[in-house]
Amino acid sequence: MRNLAKFEIIGRIGKIDTHSNVTHIKVAANYPRKDEATGEWSDETYWNRVTVFGERTRKYIADKAQVGDLIRVEGRMRDSSYEKGGETVYTVDRLVDHFGILATKAEAA
Template sequence: MQNIAEFRIIGRVGKIEIKDKVAFLDIAANYSRKVGEEWEDDPHWNRVTLFGKNTERADRIGKGDLLHVTGRVRQSSYQREDGERVFHVDLIAERLATLLRSEHARAGD
């Protein structure tokens, strides 16, 4: 049996950063929480890394678009010069779909 660590996010794109062979999307998933007698949105921001064909697709994604992204979770760590161990979790997209385009979509879409 294969061991897996997966994620699934349905949320809106806040920031898009495209580099040479990698792209990063900041995606907000909203949760509701009760504050006093009222319910408020509580957005949780996730930074998702895209490689390969998904990097090419990132150029067609606009800020505010509603996406469904699934992928794998990768944890890494390094040791600072002062000896402190720093841990980092990467969310690597394997599949993504645009569920709804924002009116702020990029020109040419």
């Protein structure tokens, strides 16, 4: 059996940050939350940052994707760390293997 750490997010694009060899996307995912005092349900938004290295996927995103689009991203997770101000900062990177647009912002309006 193969060992893996994987993620899947379905949500709306909040920001696309493109660099020379990597693209970072902020994806909003909503989770239902019940207010303890009132018993009312509401959505709590969590912003996920995903990283895209694949050249074909990056080109597709540049050509087709825009803020507000509903997307599905899937990939692998990787722990990493770096030094900042003399302290070690630990991160979990979400590396995109599959990217798809489920609905455009225009379709949602």
